[in-house]
Amino acid sequence: MNMLIPLIARDLANGWRSAGLWLPVAFLLLVASLYPFALGPDAGLLARTGGGMLWIAALLASLLPIDRLIAPDRDAGVIDQLSLRGVSEETQVIAKLIAHWIGFGPPLLLALLPAAALLKLPAPTIWTLEAGLLIGTPALAALSILVASLTAGLRSSGALAGLLALPLAVPLLIFGAGTLGDGSGAAMKFLGATSLLLVAITPVAGGAALRAGRE
Amino acid sequence: MSERPxxxxxxxxxxxxxxxxxxxxxxLFHHVNLSLAAGEAAMLTGPNGIGKSSLMRVVAGLLPAFAGTVEREGALALTDERLALDMERPMADALAFWAMIDGASPAALAVALDRMALTNLAPVPVRMLSTGQRKRAMLARVIASGAPIWLLDEPANGLDTASIALLGEAIAAHRASGGLVLAASHQPLPMDGAIGIDLRDHAVEPA
Known part of the structure; x- marks a missing residue:
């Protein structure tokens, strides 16, 4: 457990230095500013469809950094060096998951506010979106880490990672975007369940993938 | 052979x-037997591709052994061809991360840097270092770790004559303080009284 903090700090510092942390935020804002140009200036239409579009943008934004999550550390031997010091692969994946979420979740939640303003979303929709993404971003981070662990040793893993992650992200998207038009709160609960499941699976599956992918 | 304490x-x-x-x-190989106690060293030789690095990784527990067992008492430190240091950070900071994971003191790291004649290069970012300097940084990590078992995979690659002498001194000091060394190299290493293992003797003939 006391190994987690230095590992998380190192990942965050590396993410900050490589400026990779801004990529998902920039992507979300870019999509939100392009969307009205494509759809036209109909405020009603934008408000109705903007929430779902922001969910898609958040999902795609989470796929952007997959290349730099696991593969560089694996190729540099960092994962092996940690393993032979008795830090299990599962612990390493948990550290990467937490660091990735810290670097990706809160900035995305902040970027959502200007993005929602660009689409002129009504206030209740904005808060539902924020709540939904607060629950959903850990799952998106987990999915990215999981797929990055699975594809770390492969060539052109970036393209493959997208193909692997998108089908797994469908339940998140259904329940996440479902929260926007749902008064009963059921979609939010399903979103929470999906999120918990993905976050719980990732350390086990990702750790096993790192071990199996060792050469 | 000189008398060692x-x-x-x-x-x-x-x-x-x-x-x-x-x-x-x-x-790759079979029937490899070796027993090393405190102060002893073994030198693994053989042509490229015979499985020296694989043997190192099996001993380190990173790869499963197909048959046989590895028993060890004491922590491990391994250097191989991969640097495992953050390229953008100053070398001393990149090594300090590992010293923290190893529970080694900053003083131990400073001694290790001095042993490898790296003290002057401490503020230089890792990506600016030459091949030999990177190798010495990896060796400094091994020295600073305080682990009694050293696994050195091609430790002399890219090192000049002076650095190889430093490596020899570090290995001798490590053995004198109760450590043991398993090294794989295709070039001679300054290691007195090392047990030689030629992996060609353990190679499996292709059917």
């Missing part, structure tokens, strides 16, 4: 029994 009894031990390694459906 008796090593400090540290309880460090490494024993390989009837070890075999299977990679990509091919049996």
């Amino acid at each position: 008796a090593p400090v009894p540290s309880g460090a031990r490494l024993r390989l029994a009837d070890l075999a390694c299977l990679r990509g459906g091919r049996l």
Whole structure:
């Protein structure tokens, strides 16, 4: 457990230095500013469809950094060096998951506010979106880490990672975007369940993938 | 052979029994036996591709042994061809991360840097270092770790004559303080009284 903090700090510092942390935020804002140009200036239409579009943008934004999550550390031997010091692969994946979420979740939640303003979303929709993404971003981070662990040793893993992650992200998207038009709160609960499941699976599956992918 | 002082009894031990390694459906070597106690060293030789690095990784526990067992008493430190240091950080900071994971003191790291004649290069970012300087940084990590068992995979690659002498001194000091060394190299290393293992003697003839 006391190994987690230095590992998380190192990942965050590396993410900050490589400026990779801004990529998902920039992507979300870019999509939100392009969307009205494509759809036209109909405020009603934008408000109705903007929430779902922001969910898609958040999902795609989470796929952007997959290349730099696991593969560089694996190729540099960092994962092996940690393993032979008795830090299990599962612990390493948990550290990467937490660091990735810290670097990706809160900035995305902040970027959502200007993005929602660009689409002129009504206030209740904005808060539902924020709540939904607060629950959903850990799952998106987990999915990215999981797929990055699975594809770390492969060539052109970036393209493959997208193909692997998108089908797994469908339940998140259904329940996440479902929260926007749902008064009963059921979609939010399903979103929470999906999120918990993905976050719980990732350390086990990702750790096993790192071990199996060792050469 | 020069007379070496008796090593400090540290309880460090490494024993390989009837070890075999299977990679990509091919049996690389088999029947490798080795027993190292505190102060002892072994030198692994053999042509490229015979499985020296694989043997190192099996001993380190990173790859499963196909047959046989590895028993060890004491922590491990490994250097191989991969740097495992953050390229953008100053070398001393990148090494300090590992010293923290190893629970080594900053003083131990400073001594290790001095041993490898790296003190002047401490503020230089890792990506600016030359091949030999990177190798010495990896060796400094091994020295600073305080682990009694050193696994050195091609430790002299890219090192100049002076640096190889530093490596020899570090290995001698490590053995004198009760450590043990398993090194794989295709070039001679300054290691007195090392047990030689030629992996060609353990190679499996292709059918």
